[in-house]
Amino acid sequence: MIYQLDFAKVKKFVEKNGSYTYRRTQNTFVLPFPTREPERVKFSNGFGSIIGAVLRTLNGEKLEFNKDQDTLSLILEEGKFDDKETEKIFQLFVENELHEIENANISRIQYLRNVPFIDDKSERKGEKELFHFFYDSFIRDNEEEFIEIFESMESSDLLSEIINVSISEEEKGFAPQYKLLFQKLRESFLADVRTMATNPAFCVQHLTDLALHYCFIAMGQTIIQTNKFTKANYEQLHRVVFIIQSESGSKWRDFYNEGFRLLKEEVKEFLAHEHVLNLLGNNTFTEGDNWYYTDYAKYFSDKDSNDEAQFVKSIYQWINEEYATYFTNTEEVPYKGQTLDEAFRDLNLTVRKNVQTAPNSRYVLAFESIATKFYRKSGGPLGNILALNLHQLLMLVAVSVGKRGNKLELNKLWVEIEKRGVFLDKYSKIEVVKILDNLNYLDKKSDSGDAQYVKSIL
Structure with a gap:
């Protein structure tokens, strides 16, 4: 079998009236963000x-x-x-x-x-x-x-x-x-809906917020992990730090560099990934749709090293011989035995230089608008901050602890919340404890005088 980009297919995919177009959603559906x-x-x-x-x-x-x-x-x-x-x-x-x-x-x-x-x-x-x-x-x-x-x-x-x-x-x-890259998120969402359904009134009130939360987390994690190319890890969520709306923020807190600023930085060039992944799907060997960089890495891990090298070489050949004909300012990227991951990074870097500013900015804004609509706290000179309001916090605590009668050890609450994509620093955890205590959802101590327990909100 030949392992390479199919130049004829790629041309048919990218070209319209003799011009290069940054098409997507042909072979791989990544995120549902419009460019209009x-x-x-x-x-x-x-x-x-x-x-x-x-x-x-x-x-x-x-x-x-x-x-x-x-x-x-x-x-x-x-x-x-x-x-x-x-x-x-x-x-x-x-x-x-x-x-x-x-x-x-x-x-x-x-x-x-x-x-x-x-x-x-x-x-x-x-x-x-x-x-x-x-x-x-x-x-x-x-x-x-x-x-x-x-x-x-x-x-x-x-x-x-x-x-x-x-x-x-x-x-x-x-x-x-689409396909979800994070199987554990899917399992967790089903379990949480099943838990909330034990209190139908609570479920009706919070179902849409829970669904939105999982959707937003899946989007953010897809962006972050895809930016890691073949090094992506879909078994473990990347740390994205939130704070609580009632808190005051400071630049030295974890959220400053690992919250909204992180997501904003990760998404700013992401539209190029959508195009590149679809471009790569126009090859001579793909066995299925919705292939990400890690799918190619896994595929070639079972092949001879020469097969991977053949595909990598075709990527550089396409950059230098085909893509350069549309954009004459394209710098030559010679093939020097690069790895699959390096080839993907070079391809992405090459094509993103010519992504038009307007559609890219609209794509980015579609994601940022979700964050600012539902998770925004104004930090003044700190900019927008990713924050949970009381309603969102109690919803996550409720599904983390479980059905009526359950109790959850406080230090395990943070683990459960992180499973749902929310990471908190020690100051936010102190704020959460204050809130739960004021609302009488916290058992002070066990008989041993050590552990604290969170009571079921359901």
Whole structure:
């Protein structure tokens, strides 16, 4: 077998009307960030639109649901009224309930199915892409488990039956696009939803926030680990430090260099990875889609060293003979027996020099806007700080400790929170202890006088 880039395939992939384009999402789907501003998600409903689509999909219903006059008319047509006044009162009631649901003010799990995507067509496209990333990453491989969990939480009431009249017909399934690199995150999310479901009211209140949290952590970790090329470690989360909103920040604290600043630095050139990974997929040997740098490293670890060298050599040949024809300022990068990792780094460095500033900045902003929308604390001269508010903190503590009656040793709480992508320095841990103590979620000491325990919030 020949192990090299297929130059003809690459040309077909990158070229449009004789010009080079930085295409992506052909062979590898990495992150759901748009490069066009109108498609950036504003999260006016938080993460409710995404979870609404998840529940409709699990229920075999149409992906998109929009509350409009046809929806209301359909509900009214199913009703029987004594007079026009009764019908008008009922109409006002349903309009109000649909409005509350549309704005993600939810009291029952089944109502989440009626939270629609945003009305704006461009932003809706961004929401749908975010849905696909979340669904493929956290839901798809465990669909039956989630169906069982959510069905156990449903309760029958008149309003549910009324609103369900408006649910659209069944829709055929859609093919997977994304893959989650962090299997332990997927397992942890399922376990946390199962834990929260033991208290349905708590789950309804916090499910969208939990899903958003896991989605954000998965995105940030994907960015950080992909930047490590073949050295990425998907078994262990990279340390990203948060603080608590009620704290004051200082430049010497861990969060300053390992929090928002870290993510901002890691994502600023990331669009080039999206293109490079898709470019590399146009080769003569790939056996599957969604290959990352580590997939190539693993593949060639079982091959003869000459096979890897052949592929590496073709990368440098493509840079010098093909890419340079589109960008005449390209510096020659001679092949000198480089490793696979070095070849990937050289390829990435070469192509990112010509990524246009505008689409790259919009791509970056799509990620940063999630951080600033949901995790931002203004640090004044320190800039934006990655922080947990009280609501987010208690949610993470709740799923870490577990169901009602459980207790968790305090020093194990930090381990559990880190499993969910949140790292805290010693000062933030002191703040968390104060908060839990004030809320009476902390058992002072064990009989031995040593350990402290966190009580179940559920």
